[in-house]
Amino acid sequence: MNSKSNSRYLDVLQLFRGTAALMVVLHHTIGSIKYYHKIDYPFLNHIASIGKFGVDFFFVLSGFIITYSAFYKYNEPNSFSNYIKNRLVRIYVPYLPIGIFMLVVYTLIPSFSNGNRTISELTSLTLIPHGNPALSVAWTLSFELCFYLLFSISFFSKKVWNWFVLVWFVSIIIFTYSPFASLPFLKNPFFRILFSAYNIEFILGFVLALLVVRKMQLNIIPLFSLLFLALMSFFYCTFNHLKLFAFDANLLFAIVAFLCIFVATSVGDFKINKASVLMMVGNATYSIYLIHNPLQMILIRLFPKITSVASLIVALAVVLILSCVVGYVYYYIFEKKAIHIIKSKLIK
Template sequence: MNSVPKNQYLDILQLFRGTAALMVVLHHTIGSIKYYHKIQYPFLDYIAYLGKSGVDFFFVLSGFIITYSAYNKYNEPNSFSNYLKNRLVRIYVPYLPVGIFMLLLYTFLPGFSNSNRDISTLTSLTLIPHGNPALSVAWTLSFELLFYLLFSISFYSKKGWNWFVLIWTSAIIIFTYTPFASLQFLKIPLFRTLFSPYNIEFILGFVLAEVVVRKIKINIRLLFLMLILAFLSFFYCTFNNLKFFTHDANILFSIVAFLSIFIAIRIPDFKISKASVMMMVGNATYSIYLIHNFLQMILIRFFPKITTIVGVITALVLVLILSCFVGYGYYLVFEKKAIQLIKSKLIK
């Protein structure tokens, strides 16, 4: 089994995580501004659309980090159980307080939500795909959980996992881009999640980790050229609202994420001060992601009437600052300490 250098989680990847989190914050905040203040600017719609792409970046990065970090752990004692405990603690400990709070809020104050979506208690408490979670952004965590559980196959058989990925990718393509997409069983939430094209983004992260671990070299100039072409293709298609196939814009941005991460790991000496704002945001990304939607909804709902672009920018800046500040506090006081405490009790 190949080994990889430990702690090669580059500072620039933390910047990517922080930037992706802020993109998602912008996406939801602009939606709230339009909903509560009835303001319309075409370029705001486009910025909101771009902001949603932060999720695609997270998925590629998750697939990369999980695969990359596992290479030094396969031969450790209790590797499988420790991996599983690590991942479950990492997801559920920060999520459950926020998820339960939102479930109780919408149960007792159903009119508080911006939409009339039906909420699944099962999904809200467990993240098992069944319906809509109370915390709207938690749908992404169901995909994270699914990938973590499936990746555990690699702890029993790396070859078996590679074959599974090949079969899984083929099944996703078949059940998304052929007449088989209309099969009835795909309406079941669990299968709809299992065969969603979003999983291709995690698989891209896995492939990238394999490329890095196996030390496959690609000319850095070629990588930059491919990145520029991918960026231009993404912006051209989204700006002109071109649709070629299901999930096409997401796949294009996933390729942007793939190439960005690949280039980042080719410059390992890139260092950023741990005290810099973006590094702090990067460290607290998960907490910011969990708490930002409720914060922005409250702030925008009670914000003075927005009628100008200056008002929009002011509201966006305030939401970004508040989300980062409260999210970092949640990360320090609860997420970081609680995870460390629970891991010390569970993981050998």
């Protein structure tokens, strides 16, 4: 299929990525406001608790995009080597500058962190699971790398990969929701990531991509109804602090993400002006995600004492806007320019 078909849903998915990133920005910013300014509003706490689920949306979307884009590249020359190079460049080129910078900052100024995390130099420099990375949000990149590397199986045999996913999913369920969850080997950082329930979200994205590439069509009204039901269930459970089982709220939001993407692909082409603010934020999502946490910590520390709802709104607006602006500059340098240069050398 041609490239136009391959990028058919790109615009609306970029909006989803941007929204998920801003959710995470809000989550961390509100946490900093509570820590540094001693602000504690119940509604604000609820917004913060919702914001962290932007990561779950990212994981479902990653599973979908990787599977969907690979479907059109399996038969290309050097498809496997290009896939590996592409994914590693995509992850590491934007990550390493800010990751190394934060490692240096925490080494020289340990008090810069508002927590007492033990930092792993190995994880900070390589994303290999060993401990806490200096850039706190980089823990998610270890999960991304895990899925990317496992997905490479599909370039050799799609049948083997499909069976692997089934066994992987069953293993995750067993090692999360049974007495086997306490087995000693699961304390190993590698196995902790491999059998984490977060991987169910990547698998959901993979399954959704299969439905889309195989042109499975569902009536849009039932899809919207399911999306509404899933969203209301998620809000009801989180607002009332209901705990049905381990990872329940995350999986509920992952289903919301699944249905949002399914609805978007069912609606069809949805073009947005590339110069619009929404698209610029969507394109710069990864960079915004990478730089926002140290940026918001600095901004909230320097912000005048927050004592009212008005000053709280101003603080949130300042952080969101500057995260987008600085994130876009970072994106332009390290994603748009640096990645383009490196890919032109490495990828055929």
